[in-house]
Amino acid sequence: MPLDPDHHALSLLVRKLGSIAALTDGERQAILSVPSKTRLLNAGQDIVRDGDKPSQCCLILDGWACRYKIIGEGKRQIFSFHIPGDIPDLQSLHLHTMDHSLGTITQATVAFIPHESMRELSTRFPRIGEVLWRDTLVDAAIFREWMIGMGRKSAFGRIAHLFCEMYLKLEAVGLAGEHRCPLPITQMDIGDALGLSNVHVNRVLQEMRGRSLITLRGSALVIQAWDVLIGVSEFDPTYLHLEKRAAG
Amino acid sequence: MPLDPDHHALSLLVRKLGSIAALTDGERQAILSVPSKTRLLNAGQDIVRDGDKPSQCCLILDGWACRYKIIGEGKRQIFSFHIPGDIPDLQSLHLHTMDHSLGTITQATVAFIPHESMRELSTRFPRIGEVLWRDTLVDAAIFREWMIGMGRKSAFGRIAHLFCEMYLKLEAVGLAGEHRCPLPITQMDIGDALGLSNVHVNRVLQEMRGRSLITLRGSALVIQAWDVLIGVSEFDPTYLHLEKRAAG
DNA sequence: CGAGAGCTTGATGAACATCAAGAGGCGTGG
């Protein structure tokens, strides 16, 4: 089998989907034969923009991305952070106009897959379609949880919640463990995601460090007091709908 | 044709889906032959609860409902308001455990449809599956818009935005016009939806009335100054993805 | 006509935003 990068890209998709529902050989083969183009992007680069009508969606192979929208005078709201294995703009498959933007946070490797192929795949293999649909539903569940944070939680609780969430998401794809994970985002990013000023984020982080709850240096997060964080943030992982399964 | 209430229920679904994508006769027939049970519910009654594993989903025929979650000590976050034609718990089709609750706001008529039938319908008629999927994606788009409000907008902007949104959603199903619509929710509900206290909601409403922007008496909202409201709330209806089409 | 839910008003305080300025890190180019 040739070691070409695009094939590698799709095997990540196979693993991701296989971790949610067992795949048949036929389904596996179908996914692997989907056409895709892999590209390396710089940090801080837009992948799709508010208002675009994309004809492909993207699978993150390496690096981090986020979905966001610019509003008013320089204000920004980040809706989600995305890590390898995610398809952050899957929704564009059925919502033809982007109502927000998607951009990289770090340097990132991304595979582009034509909508046409995704639609065909979903139709020919309804089970794959269901898993993809499900993926967008988990997405929405995370939005709801962020709404709770912004509507009803303190800055401290929101930040703690975000840390727990990102840790679990990373752990689920094998990129974190032992309460350590990469977190290559600025305090500004955290603020824009949680509806806080960067100044206030900074002060909360100081407090967390002062109470020895976390270590956060460079882009490495260590959660030293997991129980405290889930306590203050009322973190309940149900909403992530991570069904533990052996990868296919 | 017999005038039985369940058949009537599904014809609403036909109209709803038909307003998004043109349906073939076969598709129409298939929808109409889906089994469903119609029930009349009181105001303030739960339909599905946080933690449940429902085996059916519901179509609202009449009245209003909302999705919400109770957190901490008596705090509540409302995620969405639902009106006739909505299927508020469609996500339970693929996310088996509810991570929030769904309840009525007013007295409501609701049709219950087995998940099994919905899944079958989606598989046999991929186009219907796509439209349903799309519906959950619009749902998520609305969540994103609410996040912007709670993260980056003033109380005034948030409330104005909610009014514009509900008006357009109601208008799209023929329940509003001429900048008038029903709004059978309390100030407490508005607060719980937007992350505000009922007291503060009250004060903002006073100001809106004082500036002759709206009239809100009983459950009737009149938007007297549409342009002002969309201005202050930076309302852009793109996110509702209302594609104007003649109903099939 | 009474009871309860929702609305209204005032007083007080807390959690945050905003503004401003400086310190530390890190890559880039001379």
Next chain:
DNA sequence: CCACGCCTCTTGATGTTCATCAAGCTCTCG
């Protein structure tokens, strides 16, 4: 190798938007 610039983080001072508490009012509906 050092110097420069930029980005991020940090810290302080001040101000605003909202929450909270408490009480009285109004409307509706049984």
